[in-house]
Amino acid sequence: MSRLRKEQLVGLLMVSPALILLAVFFLYPLVNSFYMSFHKWPLFGKPKWVGLDNYIFMFQDERFWESLKFTFVYTLTVTPMLFVVAIGTALLCNAKAWGTTFFRSIYFLPVVMSFATASYVWLWLYSEMYGVIVYALEFFGFGGENKNLNVWKTGTSSMWAVNAMVTWKFSGIQMIILIAGLQAIRDDYYEASKLMGASRWQTIWNVTLPLLRPSIALALILSIAGSIQAYEQFVIMTRGGPSNSTKTLVMHTVDMGFDYFKLGPAASLGVIIMIILFILTVIQLRLFRKNY
Amino acid sequence: MRRYSSDWYWYYAINYTLVIIIIFPIYWTLISSFKKPSELITSEPTFYPHDLTLQYYDQIWNFDRLKRLQDTESEDSESSGVEIESKFRLDGEGVKRPFMNSAIVSAGTIILTIIVCTLGGYALTVLNTPLKNFFFLLVILPILIPGISLIIPLYKLLKDLGLTNTHLGLILIHTCGMLPLGIFMMRNAFNSIPSSLREVAMLEGSSELKIITSVMLPLAIPGLLTVMVFAMYVSWNDYIYAFIFINSPENTMLNISLMKIALGGSQFEMKWGSLTAGSIVSFLPIIIFYTFLQQYFVRGVTGSAVKE
Amino acid sequence: MKLLVKLFLISLTILPFTKATSAEELIIWSRGGWSDWMVEGFNKKMADEGKDIVAINNLIGHADFQVKFTAALAAGERVDVANIDLINVPYYAAIGALEDMTDFLKSQPYYDQLNGPMLALGSYDGTHFAAPNAADVSGYVYNKKLMPNPPKDWAEMTSMCEDFAARGQLMMAWPSKSYGGMIFTGMPVAWANGGSWVSKDGKTAELNHPKTVEWFKHYQNLINIGCVPENVDVWDWPDKQDGFLAGDIAMIGTGNFMINVVKDHTEKVDAGFTAFMGSDGSRNSAFIGGDLIAIPVTTGAKEAALEYIEYVLSEAGQIEVYTKNGGIPIRADLFEGNPYLTDDHMVFANASTVGDVPYTTVYQELMDPWQVANQRIFAGEDVQTVLDEQNAIMQKIIDAGH
Known part of the structure; x- marks a missing residue:
């Protein structure tokens, strides 16, 4: 057996646990769900093949388009917020200075709080009458002279309020991915850049960021996938309101499946979300692979 | 360090501002868990508890499901002389059992994840595995579909495999969910290690496994630790799978129990005290775990620097 | 690392595998916290009667109950008794998810005393699929420190509202x-006024009933007068409950559970x-x-499930367990002389006895336009x-149906 052949075999063997797990606990249910999406699927009894009916039903549903639109707006706004905070804190924590370990721990703290609890606590902080954040905002002149600020008053303000919570909660995840990437960059690159007389910003721009590409790709893919699948924060904090203006795709899916008991259309919604995200992810992988 | 000396003030000013902003909601959660009900909900908020109480922690940790509503009655039920098998008695256990359950599932997920992801990441980066890119794309898939969409097929699958209501079922699902991030991270980590190191080891006649454990992994420690932190995060904080797939009181996970206590016995209740105390209880272990790993983060980095 | 592996292996050995017992197990899924007491009482009764039945309570809580229950039904999970939010029962009954219990209910002496609207919600096409179990009834709670006497009608409510607004409260x-x-x-409040939400048979939407x-x-007018928060259109349950408990709001709608909360x-x-x-x-x-x-x-x-339901509906279950924990009995004959029913x-x-609950198989979907x-x-x-x-x-x- 040639060396290459052996290496190929060893490689397959090593990747097989991951593939088996994936096949059983992901691909199999996924195929099932795909199958469901082409059927009228009652809770009991025989499913009936309906072809593309579920998809047609869904596309004709205004609620689907509203939620799709909102989900995109949310993703487009929250992703840059998360990324800017994450890269900023990652660079701060990667500096060779006293206290970085401490800062890193603090920035990571919100991540480990359970999402539901965090949503409830922020809901409380945002409370019109007893919310500390609202006091602070009113102090800075938001809410006019009557001091009757309520962040849930409009769809847009609701979204920004949730964005702030999500940024607080999740930038730590991206930060830690970026830090792992930063630590993998060897010091000689910085030394070389320094010898060439580059300023700190130039070094970040020309050395750090290009070398950080794979980690940035991962951080962005995760954050976009997470935002397209946003659910808990909106269920708890806005309940999709006011007047359905903050209903996300996954909320709509859960409503379909578990509140309206329409399992077929719910399955087709899952498939659609998957296709959207697959396209977005492939695009991102392409973008970040260039010149790398 | 000298590099930053000119911006010394800015560096710490920015950091400390961020620290205050980020800490505040957590601080608020913490102090709220010590406030008496009358201080908890008030139009004159206090920034530290004036009247410290441990009642919520006591309620959660020693949570007695049968005691909650009828304080006087519990004694009668003890003395009634009816022996009910301990398995069916839930009083006085608090969240200790759910806490252990969550710890077991998290530990299992962490261990399984690092094994599977290290091997997978290595095979898909360093080795000449056939269909590498295809496998990699395949492994990324789980983050692309919301877990709730697969709940019903997954439930059927677990039932067929006899894994509903078991820790193992949750461990396998969480590990599967960790694959995209784990393999991606490990791939990045292995990618940044010069291939010459492996070639040297191969010339010395080491086996592939030996190379992984003695040469490659020590250099990939920041990535590995990140994967561990995430595995802990994913399994410890999971709500939906633990909620749907666990059906018996003795196998309940921590988050589920805490949520039940906080949301109370009736439909619209919201117990801020129990909610905040519960979140602190579930918060601590993962913080301890992270702090514990922190030291290795640093050691791993300096270690790699020395070797190079 | 080794420590982690060791911990894991140790923990595996104490994994709580379900012990095999000789007793017949009865798996109960419930929502309310009081169900623990009910199950405890039932187990005690079974032990006293020497019956080999042991009930296990799987307390799921109110949040997302039907998500879990739906997934379980679709996967064929065994559930012996389920306490379901009454509002979803017509749907489950319509799709054949529940066992017929008409004979059982009709043979009970207190059949006539069971809460009418609840009983109706548990039936489909004249067959009983579910029995009333626990009632959460709504009403106003008011703070006597801010409002010595509650309004008796809308006109009084409006004039009180003007007073409050004048005081800036x-x-x-x-x-x-x-x-x-x-x-x-x-x-x-609209029902008390003769209004309607959907028709009795659930076939016609009547939201725009005069x-x-x-x-x-009337409520919109209260906002305009100024005794209701301006942003009430985006208020959630905790907002107004916290406002009431902090002594800033004089009166809110709530349920009987509030008696314990205050x-x-x-x-x-x-x-x-x-x-x-x-x-x-x-x-x-x-x-x-x-x-x-x-x-x-x-x-x-x-059979064991019916035995449990019988206990739940019995005086022991309704008075000694449910009412004692702050609930309202679902049997009208248990109101009088019930020691735990305060004023x-x-x-x-x-x-x-005069309340209502809408009957529809698409309740959750109607919540959206509502x-x-x-x-x-507002x-x-x-x-x-x-x-x-x-x-x-x-x-x-x-019209689209379920």
């Missing part, structure tokens, strides 16, 4: 954002309770919420226009 608030909260504490319109206009807040709140009333105060109403108890078709122990409880108990109607109206839009619009959406949903 808040009198009322409601959770427009919470569709469940609004149907629980808002709609009954008497319902009157109620919306006990922690006596410093600022001296609570009184009163039923929802119509415009002239001659009629009262309430939303009868809570659980129905049913046997899913995935049961493995139907406060009686307000809700009486309201439960929420939109509430939020838009944000100041024209009542008739909004209700006509949302009523049409509701009718469309009803």
